[in-house]
Amino acid sequence: MVVDDQAVVRAGFAAIVDAEPDLHVVAEAQDGAQAVRLARELSPDVVLMDIRMPGMDGLTATRLLTAEPTEPAGVVPRVLVLTTFDQDAYVHDALRAGASGFLLKDALPEELLAGIRVVASGEAMLAPTVTRRLIDAFADTAPAPDPELLTxxxxxxxxxxxxxxxGHTNAEIAGTLGVTTGTVKSHVNALLGKLGLRDRVQATILAYDLGLARPRRTHRE
Known part of the structure; x- marks a missing residue:
């Protein structure tokens, strides 16, 4: 499902998705309230969610969509946030609300399609360059580290x-550590279970909040 208050934007994303043989747009919504209503009726696997919309915004809609499975299919939609980032100060909160990742609206079509497939498979869409910008923006507001949580x-x-x-994939982590991707996946599943986290997005946020990872500061003109 594509959610955006601009009809032209919705149509553009929908056209890109529907051109793929393995993907199909089941609905379009112009605001968060309509998205929640349609999701409960149609149980989409993935929701492309804008943040700034009149009425119910994307943040509230994301929280509602990921709070419990839709009926009767029993599906919890995977929300992929689409943002201009520079204008959307709520991306961090959207991830906390349950979004499975985010992409910039100026992403290439192949990046959008890859993101949809990634979150549909149960993984998180965390582009390293965007992740660094996100963490950079919120680094100053992160809570004090609590090492006990990681014991x-x-x-x-x-x-x-x-x-x-x-922002590394399982394959990249396997190459770095010299182990198989299956071993990496086992480690990821184990740490998510121990920390009570849903996915890699929440793991990334927690890692930065606790000081286990730190933003890469770059020169800005």
Whole structure:
């Protein structure tokens, strides 16, 4: 489902998605309230969600959509936030509300399609460059580190968590550590379970909040 208050934007995204043989747009919504209503009727697997919309915004809609499974299908939609970022100060809150990732609206069509497939598979869409910008923007407001929360993790699980927070895929982490992707996946699942986290997005936020990972500061003109 595509959610955006601009009809031209919705139509553009829908056309890109519907051109793919394995993807299909089941609905379009112009605001958060309509998105929640349609999601409960149609149970989409993935929702492309704008943030700034009149009426119910994307943040509130994301929280409602990910709070509980839709009926009767029992599906919890995976929300992929679409943002201009520079104008949307709510991206961080959207991830906390349950979004599975985010993309910039000026992303290439292939990046959009890859993002949809990633979150549909149960993974999180965390482009490293955008992740760094996101964390950079909110680094000054992160809570004080609480190392006790990480005591349940093994040294290898902490290492994997740090690499996840840097935006690396399982394959990239496997290459770095010299292990198989299956082993990495086991480590990721273990640390998510120990920390009570839903996915890699929440793991990334927690890693930065606790000081396990830190933003990469770059020169800005």
């Amino acid at each position: 349940s993790l093994t040294p290898r699980e902490r290492e994997v968590l740090t690499l996840v927070a840097a």
